[in-house]
Amino acid sequence: MSDVEPTTEPWETSERLGRVEPSATLAIGNAAAALEADGVDVVDLSVGEPDFPTPQNVVEAGKDALDAGHTGYTSSNGVPELKRAIAEKLRGDGIDASPEEVIVTPGGKQALYETVQTLVDPGDEVVVLDPAWVSYEAMVKLAGGELTRVDTAPSFQLEPALDDLRETVTADTDLLFVNTPSNPTGAVYTDAALEAVRDIAVEHDVAVVADEIYGRITYGDVEQTSLASLDGLAERTVTINGFSKAYSMTGWRLGYLHADEAFVGEAGKLHSHSVSCATNFVQRAGIEALRETDDTVREMVDAFETRRDLVVDTLADAGVDVSVPDGAFYAMLPVDDDDQTWAEAAIEEAHVATVPGNAFGAPGYARISYAASEDDFGRRSTGCLSTTSCSARGSFSxxxxxxxxxxxxxxxxxxxxxxxxxxxxxxxxxxxxxxxxxxxxxxxxxxxxxxxxxxxxxxxxxxxxxxxxxxxxxxxxxxxxxxxxxxxxxxxxxxxxxxxxxxxxxxxxxxxxxxx
Known part of the structure; x- marks a missing residue:
């Protein structure tokens, strides 16, 4: 081995990576995992991963595909039968979709990343609705774009913020993100709000990303409307969806994007040069998920709704009012102004893992996920949620x-x-x-x-x-x-x-x- 001391750092990483921080949700999850490894009993309300198993028929479809030898490359944009099933699903949502307008990706996050890389140049303005999913900001910064935020707190609904949105979006705006049902708030935007988005986008010739990954997880009579189904938006909207949330397939990594063929042709260049294609046998399982799991999905959504009610009622017992989510499986908990310190104290002292609101552009809040296991929302949750909602600090005897x-x-x-x-x-x-x-x-x-x-x-x-x-x-x-x-x-x-x-x-x- 050489005795020569190195004089420089071994790696000189790119400037663009210096623009972003690691995912806050994964960081909290890692902290919870470290405590659990030390034998600490942690209530993990940080990660948006359903605790249900992947539906058995989907698992069997994946196994059958492996047995049938579906382990090689597929066509870059996806196997034809899955693209047909996706187009059929989108048409059911009111979107005039064809298989040629679909790219199948390894996860919805990859679909979003490819979309941003396709549309955003250095200096381009991208508007997000706060609170917003943590990775939007990172993706925009990696592309060199500039982020502008429109705040929807405290109601987390879009209609009260429409005047601010109208003032923010101008002819200089290049892209607008709309996520409904929302991560992290669980808000489902009304048709009136989405129609206003349409009018703003058309007036200023702005492209729209419709992140609909939680579209099947809505409660009561509330239903999510696809933006691309509205007149005038189809030709300027990229619809993002995937299989992780509604079908409990997080580790399978399967998602997709839909847009017109002109966009798909350009995005397909990035897709083919980066990931080549989504995993072959996973795509076959996705066909089964789209066509044969409606009843199971409804039952999982019923379970999420029951957990939501438990969370809201538990916090109400403690005198804490939260905006009741209409979809997804998250709620925003009002906490101290210094939500980062609050969340750190919550996990270190109360052993409750949440995500600080500042990660979503919502200081003063913490996101809790009720996708967690029944154990975390049964006997343990009442004390933990009620206690941490008022203070995560102190040990009292x-x-x-x-x-x-x-x-x-x-x-x-x-x-x-x-x-x-x-x-x-x-x-x-x-x-x-x-x-x-x-x-x-x-x-x-x-x-x-x-x-x-x-x-x-x-x-x-x-x-x-x-x-x-x-x-x-x-x-x-x-x-x-x-x-x-x-x-x-x-x-x-x-x-x-x-x-x-x-x-x-x-x-x-x-x-x-x-x-x-």
Whole structure:
């Protein structure tokens, strides 16, 4: 080995890489993984990855494709049958699509990257709607573009921000990103808002990227409208979609873009010179996903909706109001102004992983994902979400009796204030503190599960301190009722998960928990 000391750094990396930071969502996920490797029990609400298994029929289609020898290159833009299936899906969304207008990519992120590289030159202005997915900024900067932001907080809906959008988009604007349902907010933009986007884009001759990766994940009567289905937008819109979210196929890496043939011809140059093609057997599985999994997708969406309701209700119990998501599987939690420090404290001290809002252009918020496992949204989530929503800092102890239970030292409140009541239609009829939307089970998990002192709970969540002690006493005095409340909370999601497991389980195979 040479004894000569190197005089320079071994690599002189490109200037463009200096413009971007590593993905914030993956960074938080890595921090959570490191804690878990040290034996720490982490509630990971940071990563947008469904915990459901890939539907079994899709898995079998992938296996069959491997067995059939579909392991070589395909045509660069995708196998013809998959492109036909994608065009058929897009036509169902109201887009006049043909297979020749589709490029199949290894993941939706690659489709977005190719789109930006095709359309953006150094100095071009690109407008995004904040809060915006973290990688939009990085992709634009890597292409040399300049980012301009339009804020939709605090409602996260587009209609209230339309005046700002009209002032921002000008003849100098080259590209506009629209993501609905939104990551990170879960907002689904109204048809009126999307029609306004159409008018703005047409007036200023601006190209539009419609990121519709969460298009199948909407709740109640809310439906997502594809931008390219609107009159006047088809010829100026690139529609992005993929299989990771709706079909729980994150690791398969399969996505696609749709635009007119002129765009596809240009983007295809980059595609062929970079990735060559998406994986052959994965594309065959994608055909099965598009054509044979509607029922399973609906059941997964039902489960996400139940989890959303649990998150919103849990935070409401703690006195925290959030904008209720209509789609995707994220919510934006209002936190400290210094959301970065808050998120770091949340994972280091409360062991709850979230993503700081500044990563999405939304300081003062943290993104939580309810795509996480049932465990994180059952018994553990109530205490964790309620506690971290008000403060991720501090470790609180309380006086405990010989059984390890909190011992009452003082109340300062009358017995009248410490009533426990049940009301049909409020918290599902579960016992709660009178005149408050905070349940007995929530109090128990904050004190016994998270280690908060009853006085601290009273200070943070506003019930009289006597009511906190009374709630704890009620919990211990009524163990059967409280276990019933606990089970009822998880029953709806558990039922959906079991139905999905039965649907996906091959014949003759005994059942087990999904994800085992």
């Amino acid at each position: 309380s006086g405990r009796d010989e059984h390890g239970r909190v011992s009452k030292t003082t109340t300062g409140d009358s017995d009248e204030e410490a009533r426990i009541v049940t009301t049909e239609g409020v918290l599902g009829g579960a016992p709660r503190i009178a005149d408050r939307r905070i349940g007995v089970l929530t109090i128990y998990e904050l004190v016994e599960g998270r280690g908060l002192d009853p006085t601290t709970v009273a200070d943070r969540f506003d019930p009289p301190v006597a009511s906190v002690y009374r709630a704890l006493a009620y919990y211990y005095e009524n163990p059967r009722e409280m276990e019933s409340v606990r089970r009822a909370r998880a029953a709806a999601v558990e039922g959906v998960r079991e139905r999905i497991a039965r649907r996906n389980r091959p014949e003759g195979v005994a059942g087990g928990a999904v994800g085992d």
